[in-house]
Amino acid sequence: MSAPRREPWKWYAPLVLPFVATLWVPFYNRAEPSLAGVPFFYWYLFLWIVLCAALIGVIYFATREKRGA
Amino acid sequence: MNVPAAIVFFLLFGVVTVLGFVAARWRRGDLDQLHEWGLGGRRFGTLVTWFLLGGDLYTAYTFIAVPALVYGAGAIGFFAVPFTIIAYPIFFVVTPRLWSVSHARGYITGADFVRGRFQSPLLALAIALTGILATMPYIALQLVGIQVVVAALGIEGQGWMAEAPLVIAFVILAAYTYNSGLRAPAMIAVVKDVVIYVTVIAAVIVIPMQLGGFAKIFAAVPPQKLLLAPAQTSTFVTLAFGSACALTLYPHATTGILSSSGRRTIRRNAAILPAYSFLLGIIALFGYMAIAAHVGDAPEFARGFQQYGANYAVPALFLRSFPSWFVGVAFAAIGIGALVPAAIMSIAAANLFTRNIYREYLRPRCTDKEEASMAKIVSLVVKLGALVFIVFLPQKYAIQLQLLGGVWILQTFPAIILGLYTRWLHRGGLLAGWAAGMSVGTWMCGTTGFKSTTFALKLGALSLPGYAALWALITNLVVAIAATLVLDALGMARGEDETKPEDYFSESA
Numbered sequence: 001m002s003a004p005r006r007e008p009w010k011w012y013a014p015l016v017l018p019f020v021a022t023l024w025v026p027f028y029n030r031a032e033p034s035l036a037g038v039p040f041f042y043w044y045l046f047l048w049i050v051l052c053a054a055l056i057g058v059i060y061f062a063t064r065e066k067r068g069a
Numbered sequence: 070m071n072v073p074a075a076i077v078f079f080l081l082f083g084v085v086t087v088l089g090f091v092a093a094r095w096r097r098g099d100l101d102q103l104h105e106w107g108l109g110g111r112r113f114g115t116l117v118t119w120f121l122l123g124g125d126l127y128t129a130y131t132f133i134a135v136p137a138l139v140y141g142a143g144a145i146g147f148f149a150v151p152f153t154i155i156a157y158p159i160f161f162v163v164t165p166r167l168w169s170v171s172h173a174r175g176y177i178t179g180a181d182f183v184r185g186r187f188q189s190p191l192l193a194l195a196i197a198l199t200g201i202l203a204t205m206p207y208i209a210l211q212l213v214g215i216q217v218v219v220a221a222l223g224i225e226g227q228g229w230m231a232e233a234p235l236v237i238a239f240v241i242l243a244a245y246t247y248n249s250g251l252r253a254p255a256m257i258a259v260v261k262d263v264v265i266y267v268t269v270i271a272a273v274i275v276i277p278m279q280l281g282g283f284a285k286i287f288a289a290v291p292p293q294k295l296l297l298a299p300a301q302t303s304t305f306v307t308l309a310f311g312s313a314c315a316l317t318l319y320p321h322a323t324t325g326i327l328s329s330s331g332r333r334t335i336r337r338n339a340a341i342l343p344a345y346s347f348l349l350g351i352i353a354l355f356g357y358m359a360i361a362a363h364v365g366d367a368p369e370f371a372r373g374f375q376q377y378g379a380n381y382a383v384p385a386l387f388l389r390s391f392p393s394w395f396v397g398v399a400f401a402a403i404g405i406g407a408l409v410p411a412a413i414m415s416i417a418a419a420n421l422f423t424r425n426i427y428r429e430y431l432r433p434r435c436t437d438k439e440e441a442s443m444a445k446i447v448s449l450v451v452k453l454g455a456l457v458f459i460v461f462l463p464q465k466y467a468i469q470l471q472l473l474g475g476v477w478i479l480q481t482f483p484a485i486i487l488g489l490y491t492r493w494l495h496r497g498g499l500l501a502g503w504a505a506g507m508s509v510g511t512w513m514c515g516t517t518g519f520k521s522t523t524f525a526l527k528l529g530a531l532s533l534p535g536y537a538a539l540w541a542l543i544t545n546l547v548v549a550i551a552a553t554l555v556l557d558a559l560g561m562a563r564g565e566d567e568t569k570p571e572d573y574f575s576e577s578a
Contacts, residue, residue, distance in 0.1 A: 022151035037284020053343035
């Protein structure tokens with residue numbers, strides 16, 4: 001067993017973004033600009049599903065724990 | 070009866086039943102060991118874990134209830150989307166630690182971890198009871214999903230026969246769960262999710278085409294439903310945040326997480342599980358499609374709505390939009406979708422009872438084999454309880470208890486999630502906080518007659534409506550901190566921590 005690794009916490013800081021983006025409701029609780037008839041409120045949230053997943057993916061690769069390291 | 074739909078439905082149900090029994094031989098392990106039966110031997114890789122957790126966290130009931138809420142109440146029902154967005158950053162950071170420490174110390178439940186971390190069987194008992202209490206009504210609600218689609222297929226009986234399809238489905242489910250343990254829902258989840266994805270992709274293409282596009286669908290929704298009213302904002306935010314914090318605390322989530330083969334599996338899944346959130350978002354939109362399709366005014370659906378309320382909106386939408394045989398596929402997705410989480414939940418409850426109550430208090434000297442057989446029996450009892458609940462009591466009790474379950478499960482946050490990072494809180498403080506949170510949360514829901522989990526917090530002249538679970542958690546934390554200061558000042562023993570710092574990073578062999 002190696003000594004506990006300190007996780008590079010700086011890499012995890014961007015994970016605050018999805019919280020701010022989706023919990024700050026007044027920012028997106030509006031109909032315009034709509035996208036192909038879909039009000040902003042809805043397509044904005046769908047967009048953040050993708051963005052948040054991508055963000056986690058990037059951080060996963062950046063902090064990848066090598067097997068046996 | 071809708072014959073082609075029923076044939077397809079039963080065919081798919083049959084396939085899944087066979088799979089459930091065959092699963093016992095998959096990645097064969099000694100099913101007389103609890104970690105083999107109840108955690109699939111901790112061997113599931115990235116893809117199987119994705120299917121398993123996807124089928125586990127996004128239950129059939131969610132797929133009925135979220136669009137039902139959107140259909141009835143509009144934008145507020147969309148809280149499920151931010152909820153399932155922010156759940157994953159939490160999942161990504163927290164669950165690898167839980168996996169590692171459980172792997173290093175042989176824990177199979179969250180309560181196991183709490184016991185080891187704080188040397189407190191009593192606190193572990195509180196955590197285990199909370200988990201069991203929160204899970205039972207959740208299993209019962211999965212049955213509602215089956216009930217609604219069986220009714221929508223037009224299968225009816227008189228008297229006791231009315232519940233026969235439900236009873237048969239559950240006997241089958243109980244038998245293969247007993248036989249194969251977690252391997253059964255893991256294997257079935259693959260089929261179930263493929264069917265769900267096919268259904269949802271077909272629906273999101275076909276239905277808007279029939280209704281004249283998304284612009285027409287949104288135009289059909291009353292404007293006051295389309296966006297959040299100012300008074301709804303705090304409810305929306307606290308529901309999303311509170312639910313996201315609670316997600317990984319549910320015993321069935323813990324079971325799914327601990328069954329994976331390693332930290333990397335879990336971390337990868339945090340990035341790929343949001344595919345299901347996208348699916349959930351589309352399914353939520355089915356609520357608006359149902360409004361645009363005027364299913365509520367159609368005489369042929371009047372009985373269904375009368376009996377199941379807004380929960381009938383999605384089945385009615387499918388019946389109206391799809392050819393009969395595809396209705397069978399779609400309903401099978403919901404029906405099978407109920408079996409996977411129901412199986413995992415019953416296994417999770419069985420693990421909790423066996424490990425943290427039976428072995429701890431009733432038979433400390435039981436062998437591993439006795440432990441595993443007890444868990445198998447408990448999984449049967451739990452499902453029987455859920456079945457009795459749904460057949461003999463009004464459905465609204467199950468719904469109300471499940472809502473309360475969400476409030477209760479969040480009260481295990483300080484012991485489990487904070488516990489993964491720090492032992493600053495005293496075990497006695499955690500217990501006091503838990504008791505306070507449970508009481509306050511239950512009382513808040515009680516003030517609404519248990520109809521809602523929204524409670525208006527009065528701060529002077531300001532009234533802040535929000536998710537009772539979160540208000541209760543704040544109470545919980547305040548009490549836990551205060552009690553910790555007092556207990557430490559009195560010099561009360563803190564107990565030993567059996568975990569080591571490196572345990573929280575351990576990787577599979």
